[in-house]
Amino acid sequence: MRKALTIGFAVGCLLSTVSIALAAEPGSEDPNNWPQYNRTTNAWRYSPLDQINKDNVGKLSVAWIAHGGDITMGLQETPIVIDGVIYSISSGDKVAALDGKTGQTLWSYEPKLDPINKKVLFSPYSRGVAVGHGMIFIGTVDGRGIALDQKTGQEKWQVQLTDFANCHGCNFTSPPVVAGDMLTFGSTAGELAAQGKIFGVEAATGKKVWEFNTIKQDPASWPGESGKYGGGGAWMPGTYDAETDTVFYGTGNPGKDFVNSEREGDNLYTDSVIALDPKTGKLKWYRQEIAQDVWDYDAPYEVMLFKKNGKDLIVHMNKSGFVFVLDKSNGNIENIWPISDLKNFVKDIDRETGQLVGRVELPMNKETLICPSTFGARSWNSGAYNPKTGLWYNDVLDFCGYLKPVDQKVDPKDYGTGHTGSNDFGRLVMAPDGRKPGRLSANDPFTGERKWSYEMDVPGFACVLTTAGGLVFNGDPMGKLQAFDADTGKVLWNFNTGSGMRGGIVSYAVDGEQYILVPSGWGSYAALLMPALLPQLEKVPAASTLIAFKVSK
């Protein structure tokens, strides 16, 4: 009897822990699901589930494993989970719905892709799907938007948004953003001879309503013909803020990446945070973080939203590692702080004006050591913010690269050659002071004050997860998945996933049980370029695997 009561009480606690909705707390809404790329509209990547916690994380074990099919360029997605169903996208834009308890496939969909995608630099991967209005939405690597029925996977509509055949690889490698009745799709550009655009599409019908050119039509910003192939784009998902009906995007870098002699303006709206009206595409405001960039310091990373001391704030990391704290209503600067002291491309960024101070220019045909490297002080994999600790967890990259600008012909149909003004993409080298090449860093998101840091021989390239269980989950390219104490950085658990991680670790609950879901499948340009710095990465096996963990009963 006592045993039965104990079990009953334990189950009761279990269910209540998993199902209590802390709707009043930002970041805690819809606790059992992972309904969008960064989970919540504030883009925190925080799961309010606490069934898996510091006390029992050591008992975490595999619940199921599912394979995604093609392994080309790895598994870069953040899976979406709604009401116990996982919506996943793997190489070649293959979409599947999986049972969250078993990993079994409920339906799958694979679009027939334009063969040109074989020639394109950024293909054939995707970083996720979007869900809304009873549909699954994807942006494809051949420039289409496609909607599928959420229950069956049947195609509902599709629309060609970019002139894929004639535009240097204008495609989508990220999911659209569901912004009310609209969808917004951000295209790749940056390293391509193109003008990157954001498209507004009716969610119900697929009808294109507007497009926003991230290359401003302004000769002061782009002298002469320099903006024709100016790059930019918005290749990671934006953040939709229903409170102000605004979609925020970070934009890509200007082209040619390392040559600024032909584009002597500020090159708007590259390397910027932009605020758009999702119904019209009208620009509400912008904040350029890096003017006339020559170091490949894009700004497409997650736009995080906060309310602090009566202010509505944005926290946004630029690839350079400088974090911009902005007024959400107008983009005014509240603070700027660096995630790493390994930086030499400028002496500093003015906290009042945002002006670059003491920038290092790149002479043609000569190598210049620039820190951080073209991978940035963090790659595109999102960090995670935990409201319980007040800390923001990021995979910091602490290495450098030699950049050498050279003359380069422009051929818009040369889909495979980056429009970078270089032969390579920077010759990667370790930091001159001999520090380790990466670390997981826990910082105050507003001031940058560091609480703890965990150094790594191989830096992390997966999106971080933090939970109400007081945990931080992080994966590395060698396949090591680790759970950390969110307060102290102490390693509490680890597991070898068999391949490196590049996607987003998420958490969800179904039928009273919390799961940690991990995409494992080393790929992307990091897999191509990083072995030059870290030879051990050359031997990492490829995969396209989802691994679900839960605490054994």
Next chain:
Amino acid sequence: MRNIATLACAMLVLGSAVERLHADEMPNLKDPKMISAGHDVFLEKQCAHCHGEDGKGGVNLARRALDAKGVFVSIADGRERNGIRMPAWREVMSDQEIWEATAYVLSICQTNR
């Protein structure tokens, strides 16, 4: 009938580049001028992006044993192996340019040591 004709045409097109690998007019891949021109192509088309300016980058060619046919086809049609992908360059690069790049790659790989 139409399908057979289409298939035959496709086979001719597909086979032409590879057949030429064994033909008398196959360029001399050890010609220093060919190798030098190949290095220019290698840099211009940013093969160095993944392979490094000297072929010893992230995807290291200098440590591999390669053959002319394999290199030509890999450049022309692209390559997917162990999860990483190289774009296809046919129609972007001419056959001559692909031969030149092939000559350079062979000059730095293990086969030539």
